[in-house]
Amino acid sequence: MQFSTPKYLIILAGPTAVGKTSLSVQLARELGTEIISADSRQIFRELNIGTAKPDAVELAAVPHHFINSHTISESYSAGDFERDVLRLLEKLFLKYDYVVLTGGSGFYIKAVSEGLDDLPSPLPRLRQQLTGRLHHEGLSVLQNEISQFDPVFAASTEFLNAQRVIRALEVYHTTGMPISSFQRQKQSARPFHQIQIALDRDRAELYRRIDDRMDTMLKAGLVQEARDLISFRSHHALQTVGYKEVYGYLDGEYDEAEMEKLLKQNSRRYAKRQLTWFRHQGNFHWFHADNLDGVLRYIQDEINSHKKK
Numbered sequence: 001m002q003f004s005t006p007k008y009l010i011i012l013a014g015p016t017a018v019g020k021t022s023l024s025v026q027l028a029r030e031l032g033t034e035i036i037s038a039d040s041r042q043i044f045r046e047l048n049i050g051t052a053k054p055d056a057v058e059l060a061a062v063p064h065h066f067i068n069s070h071t072i073s074e075s076y077s078a079g080d081f082e083r084d085v086l087r088l089l090e091k092l093f094l095k096y097d098y099v100v101l102t103g104g105s106g107f108y109i110k111a112v113s114e115g116l117d118d119l120p121s122p123l124p125r126l127r128q129q130l131t132g133r134l135h136h137e138g139l140s141v142l143q144n145e146i147s148q149f150d151p152v153f154a155a156s157t158e159f160l161n162a163q164r165v166i167r168a169l170e171v172y173h174t175t176g177m178p179i180s181s182f183q184r185q186k187q188s189a190r191p192f193h194q195i196q197i198a199l200d201r202d203r204a205e206l207y208r209r210i211d212d213r214m215d216t217m218l219k220a221g222l223v224q225e226a227r228d229l230i231s232f233r234s235h236h237a238l239q240t241v242g243y244k245e246v247y248g249y250l251d252g253e254y255d256e257a258e259m260e261k262l263l264k265q266n267s268r269r270y271a272k273r274q275l276t277w278f279r280h281q282g283n284f285h286w287f288h289a290d291n292l293d294g295v296l297r298y299i300q301d302e303i304n305s306h307k308k309k
Contacts, residue, residue: 038103115188
């Protein structure tokens, strides 16, 4: 679809707990538009405490999409997200010149901004076998296997996503080649301009915010939420940081103090991986997470630059 006037997708990315939600709400209000969430877990309505969704005030301030949009019993992939977001953007760009896409799921952002890689179909029954291994052996065993033949994938945030780990193993066992070798060389054409912005903070400050967020989640009932969802624990969304540590505790692998330590430690490591991902993907311009004025000036500069071309 082509539009009669230029349209801009403002992509606001960054690590967990950096402050994306707050700034995206302020930005969307300044631009008079809506927000699309690019978070692979916040789409599930059953996952609330462990996914740090926008609160009721933030959701009421600006229309949000892909928050609580699906149930954990559904299968939903980055490919589904790409398709659904592009369809939604066709509608939103009839109303707005700008739309904000925000989140920390790098693969979801990449799906919308560039399109997904063309990957080979897996061997018959291979996915079922790998899913069984995930359930019985755990994600770390599959991650260790991938690390031996695909260090590029192992350094990405996708390495922490159970679904993407299974896909990477499918590709390798089907073709004998790592999934990173199938990286798309040319991104898909999009009928809108993209302005890519990433947020950061001083590392000590970011880690303190992560620790505080974990304390808040635990007080809010994270352990009980994980217990209520235990029948879905093999779902990729529950094999991620924030839930897998709780299941280790519930399985008796360690005590509550160790669970808390692992939640904070693994969340900090995840944030570090996210920062690495966004620094090596796309064309992100970096800002401190409190610098709304700087972000707005940059967006205006980018728009003026596009108009001159």
